[in-house]
Amino acid sequence: LAKTTQPISMDSYEGQEVNITCSHNNIATNDYITWYQQFPSQGPRFIIQGYKTKVTNEVASLFIPADRKSSTLSLPRVSLSDTAVYYCLVGPPLNNAGNMLTFGGGTRLMVKP
């Protein structure tokens, strides 16, 4: 599984756009990039997944450059409720038997009023 590196923590203010970058230099050809969000006292929750270029949903956008060695999760106009830990995961699709879901340290985002 590809190793990921992301900042330990970030601070932001309400209404700002937050970009969290994850490095994954040894990403494999069949690996996807997935981001999860975890609030205190809850289990992680899927946010977004992509393979290349840009993916957008109602929660966030995911930017993946052509070399796929990094990715950036973009949260538009954050609110206090976006305060959470954000995890970047890189690996093959979960439908392949034998694939695991491995979490790194995550980025602790603190949104201030």
Next chain:
Amino acid sequence: DAGVIQSPRHEVTEMGQEVTLRCKPISGHNSLFWYRQTMMRGLELLIYFNNNVPIDDSGMPEDRFSAKMPNASFSTLKIQPSEPRDSAVYFCASSFPTDNTEAFFGQGTRLTVV
């Protein structure tokens, strides 16, 4: 669907006692994961099952830990005997067999061993 259901939500036990954590995955999901989360070590994958078969248990800390999945709708994680260092939040997650699938997590069981 009610999502992944874990029980109990909280468990306090004395050192040396047996502890059993339970998980009911989302109906139709064929992969199930058990995790342990602590401040020091973060989210650790303990074991995962595919079609009720344990695929990788290399994350299980030691022989005191065991996990079973007797059918597609139920799994247990047992610790015997429990120790204070086992205190953590234990999460169960399940996923559906399609491409690019996501995993759905339960609310977790907070275990305290005194």
